[in-house]
Amino acid sequence: MFQHLFAEMNKVLQEIVTDYPTAEGARRNELLCNYNMLHRLSDKVMDEWLAFAEKLSHFRESVDFTTVVEEEVPEQEAPELCMDTFVRGQGYYKLLMYGKCIEQFKEVIVQYPDSLAARLYLAISYLQEGEGEAAWNHLNHMLGLIRETKLKAMVYNALGCIRASQERFNEAQELFGLSLQLDPALPEPTVNLEVCRRRGGKLHFGNQLVSLL
Incomplete structure (x- = not known):
């Protein structure tokens, strides 16, 4: 659903990153306008995403999804995937907002310290933020869990x-x-x-x- 939008946003951003340092005059102004457009769009997408996540959370809290069955329902393999913080963290990651992503997944591993997915999101986000040792800690933790x-x-x-x-x-x-x-x-x-x-x-x-x- 969002792949095309983010592909285009990343394409425009890469053009800015490549050309802006040496651009002059009208070209520099054009790139600056594109940057401002991306910034506004990113804020808009994030606001809409958080509003949607909040509505989804409220609905989940107000409705009982459980059904009475005779057979025992197997425990979900990765229950953390349903956490609001996990969903928000994924959203921040896709928007390249790695600091915010880290905040969300740090909450996830408090409850699920052995979540491979959460640890990987944290490791990659810390690497993107230039914090190698923090990334190391999460990757190293993963080694004991991976089969x-x-x-x-x-x-x-x-x-x-x-x-x-x-x-x-x-x-x-x-x-x-x-x-x-x-x-x-x-x-x-x-x-x-x-x-x-x-x-x-x-x-x-x-x-x-x-x-x-």
């Missing part, structure tokens, strides 16, 4: 990127090595090991991990 080998390999790669960005290359190499042991087909750790060897270069965090959100 799927490929996902664990991606998390080790992300942890390695954090250490490499801090120029702790020996630690980073160990983490990239663990990632490759779990999933030799994962391309990012191999590239990142070369970055460590050269003591510099572009680290590949892994789009697959981010795409899970």
Whole structure:
């Protein structure tokens, strides 16, 4: 529903980020107008989203969705997904409002400390905010919960990127090595090991991990 809108917004924003530093005259004014338009649109979308989430919450509180059944209803695998704070956090994440996203998911993990989804949202948001150690804590917590080998390999790669960005290359190499042991087909750790060897270069965090959100 929102993919097209956000795709267009990101396209315009990327154009501003790329061109504004060197733009002059009319072009600079055009980019500034586009920025102001995006800012107003972002505020409008956020206001509408929060109003909708509040109405949804009020309805959920006023209606009994439970039904009487003879068979025992299995417990929901991830009950935190129904929390208002989880839904709001997702909304903030999609709007690239990572600080607000962090506030919401910090509340989620108070009640569900082992929520993989909440921990991943927090880790990626902290990385976007430039807070590597905070991201490390959440990714490291995830390692003890993950059963799927490929996902664990991606998390080790992300942890390695954090250490490499801090120029702790020996630690980073160990983490990239663990990632490759779990999933030799994962391309990012191999590239990142070369970055460590050269003591510099572009680290590949892994789009697959981010795409899970």
